[in-house]
Amino acid sequence: MEQKSCGGKRLLGKQPSFDGSSPSISVITVTYNRLGGLYETFSSVISQTYTNIEYIIIDGDSQDGTVNFLHQKDEMISYWVSEKDTGIYDAMNKGALAATGDWIIFMNSGDQFFSESTLAQVATHLDSSVDVVYGGFTSIVVDRYQTRVFQRVPQKLSDIWHHIPTCHQSIFVKTKLQVQFPFNTSFTWCADHDFLVRLYVGACSFKELPMMISKFDVSDRQSRDILTYTKERWRISKHLAHPLKRNIYFLKEYWRFFLWKNLTCKIRNLLPKEWVLALRRYRGTC
Numbered sequence: 292m293e294q295k296s297c298g299g300k301r302l303l304g305k306q307p308s309f310d311g312s313s314p315s316i317s318v319i320t321v322t323y324n325r326l327g328g329l330y331e332t333f334s335s336v337i338s339q340t341y342t343n344i345e346y347i348i349i350d351g352d353s354q355d356g357t358v359n360f361l362h363q364k365d366e367m368i369s370y371w372v373s374e375k376d377t378g379i380y381d382a383m384n385k386g387a388l389a390a391t392g393d394w395i396i397f398m399n400s401g402d403q404f405f406s407e408s409t410l411a412q413v414a415t416h417l418d419s420s421v422d423v424v425y426g427g428f429t430s431i432v433v434d435r436y437q438t439r440v441f442q443r444v445p446q447k448l449s450d451i452w453h454h455i456p457t458c459h460q461s462i463f464v465k466t467k468l469q470v471q472f473p474f475n476t477s478f479t480w481c482a483d484h485d486f487l488v489r490l491y492v493g494a495c496s497f498k499e500l501p502m503m504i505s506k507f508d509v510s511d512r513q514s515r516d517i518l519t520y521t522k523e524r525w526r527i528s529k530h531l532a533h534p535l536k537r538n539i540y541f542l543k544e545y546w547r548f549f550l551w552k553n554l555t556c557k558i559r560n561l562l563p564k565e566w567v568l569a570l571r572r573y574r575g576t577c
Contacts, residue, residue, distance in 0.1 A: 326360060
């Protein structure tokens, strides 16, 4: 029989009502066997100075002590559930259905808000005139050479056909839209990109904020299956780009990656560490 545990202030009858004078935000964390990352995200969420929020955690039946942690924090979480799911986007859809705030943002295990005042700053821009509000993010990359920190501003919205403008950790979406257009769980990597494209094609309004919203470690993305990632974005691009344009773009992108993985990266690995660090300082690149 499938195991399911749940809890939080909502089930305890202790969830306070939202303040109707300011936007209500549902912060949703999806996690699976990442208790260390959950500690960081939990601390970041509960330290926000903005109080008109609910915090929802969707766990995929973790076996690393996550459920015990959630029980211990019952009165600091609005609602949590631990049960099996079919993957991250299935879990994120569950979180959206559990949300009762006006707006949703996903801050998954290991993700953090840029500062304690992030939600308070963003809330001033959350109103009925816009459907999607987004900003930049800080990425942390750790490899065998060094730890690097980069601030990433959003890409042009007009380029959404081949790249998501920013990460989902820096995107606020009206809850009604998130529920109306759930993530397509047939995607492995790019359901969040696909979701935004559907909103964009549907003439929803987007607003870019000149601020950093989230920060997180992106080191594990280097192990991502780039062929699957490229194919998924090629699939998404059919909504917006001419077939010839999209095919040429993604063929070039994959060719550049092929060269990097099979030539440039191998040459770099043969060089002394000091040379690699000096080259990075000279180029000022990641």
